[in-house]
Amino acid sequence: MMDLQKEYGPALGTRDLPHRPEPPPAPGTARPAMVTARSPLRISLAGGGTDIPSYSSRHGGLVIGCAIDRYVGVTVFPREFSGRLRAAADSYELCDTAADHPNRMTRACLLRAGLHRDRQVAVFSDVPPGSGLGGSAAFAVSLLHAAAHPRAASPRELAETAARVEIEDLGRAVGKQDHYLAAYGGIRLLRFHRSGRVDPEPLDLPPRVRDRLEERLMLFHTGISRDAGDVLAEQNRRTLEGHSDSLTRLHAIRRLADDMADCLRAGDVSGVAGLVEEHWRLKSKLGSRVSSPALQALHDRAVEAGAAGGKLLGSGGGGFLLLVCEPGRQAEVRAAMDEAGLRALPFRFTDSGSGAGHVPL
Numbered sequence: 001m002m003d004l005q006k007e008y009g010p011a012l013g014t015r016d017l018p019h020r021p022e023p024p025p026a027p028g029t030a031r032p033a034m035v036t037a038r039s040p041l042r043i044s045l046a047g048g049g050t051d052i053p054s055y056s057s058r059h060g061g062l063v064i065g066c067a068i069d070r071y072v073g074v075t076v077f078p079r080e081f082s083g084r085l086r087a088a089a090d091s092y093e094l095c096d097t098a099a100d101h102p103n104r105m106t107r108a109c110l111l112r113a114g115l116h117r118d119r120q121v122a123v124f125s126d127v128p129p130g131s132g133l134g135g136s137a138a139f140a141v142s143l144l145h146a147a148a149h150p151r152a153a154s155p156r157e158l159a160e161t162a163a164r165v166e167i168e169d170l171g172r173a174v175g176k177q178d179h180y181l182a183a184y185g186g187i188r189l190l191r192f193h194r195s196g197r198v199d200p201e202p203l204d205l206p207p208r209v210r211d212r213l214e215e216r217l218m219l220f221h222t223g224i225s226r227d228a229g230d231v232l233a234e235q236n237r238r239t240l241e242g243h244s245d246s247l248t249r250l251h252a253i254r255r256l257a258d259d260m261a262d263c264l265r266a267g268d269v270s271g272v273a274g275l276v277e278e279h280w281r282l283k284s285k286l287g288s289r290v291s292s293p294a295l296q297a298l299h300d301r302a303v304e305a306g307a308a309g310g311k312l313l314g315s316g317g318g319g320f321l322l323l324v325c326e327p328g329r330q331a332e333v334r335a336a337m338d339e340a341g342l343r344a345l346p347f348r349f350t351d352s353g354s355g356a357g358h359v360p361l
Contacts, residue, residue, distance in 0.1 A: 033150075035147075037142040037146040040068060040353065041182075042065050043133065044313060046063070046253070046259070047260075048065075050192065052236060061190075061191075061192035062191055067187075067351070068349060070345065070347055072125045074139065080118050080119060080120050083118045098115055112164070129225055136178070138182040148356075155353055160176075176190075183353050185354075187202070218333065219346075219347060220323065221319070234288060246286060253279060290312070309323070321337075
């Protein structure tokens with residue numbers, strides 16, 4: 001048997017370890033702290049696609065979206081023993097600096113946040129990447145919020161900076177709805193002006209209407225992850241080229257957002273399903289990668305089981321299927337989706353946007 005003491009030396013008890021407390025911080029300086037921020041994911045009810053700059057900068061866009069109580073969280077530890085950058089997101093990476101991180105999204109967010117080195121970053125999410133629930137935006141908002149804390153970063157600042165990461169730094173053909181809902185939370189009517197300004201107007205619904213809407217919405221994951229920027233690239237190109245069918249569909253989707261707002265303000269929750277279904281009919285033909293025979297079959301299977309309407313969230317191409325279903329038919333729909341191998345994601349609406357807190361070290 002190996003003699004552990006001979007092999008490794010005598011064991012040290014805690015009384016044998018030198019006690020070297022850290023010196024107190026200099027007067028007027030804050031103690032280093034571990035910071036955690038979390039930002040909500042979202043579902044969109046109408047208008048998705050009209051927030052993309054290729055459309056909104058010419059015609060103005062309108063989206064109705066709801067933040068939900070599923071989140072992307074980021075924790076930033078202010079030290080790393082070797083002085084390098086340690087990041088655990090989709091994979092674990094130890095880099096000399098943020099500029100060396102192999103994941104483009106993570107690298108761009110770290111650089112925008114100013115977290116170049118001597119940090120440890122961990123990312124947590126309620127859903128897998130490429131889900132259509134705005135996870136990339138929620139990640140960017142959370143990381144920027146954690147890096148800014150304890151400075152009070154406004155929701156607009158967080159949303160705009162996070163959007164710049166995707167649109168400017170990565171050159172992705174995406175809009176800003178996800179970033180604003182992650183930063184602000186709530187049920188909102190997002191107006192996208194030709195100037196580029198976004199007005200995140202709260203859609204204040206009576207509690208009875210809000211509850212009835214919430215209980216009729218169901219989420220199921222198709223099991224397919226995709227990159228929203230890739231899926232939207234074709235729509236973006238067609239819009240820039242003035243493709244008549246794409247513009248006609250986007251104009252109609254823009255009008256649907258007005259109809260959805262009127263429907264909810266009037267308390268007509270039963271009318272939501274038809275608008276969601278019409279949205280999917282229009283959206284599914286915006287690009288060759290938005291839908292597929294297999295994805296359309298899942299939608300049709302849900303409708304046959306009792307759902308009154310449904311659509312793929314985000315850019316389409318996979319991710320989560322949003323269904324509108326009367327409570328009395330939900331058990332049948334859930335069974336049909338379970339038989340098809342789709343996993344349900346329970347959720348509630350949340351009025352809370354991005355939040356951050358810290359623990360001094």
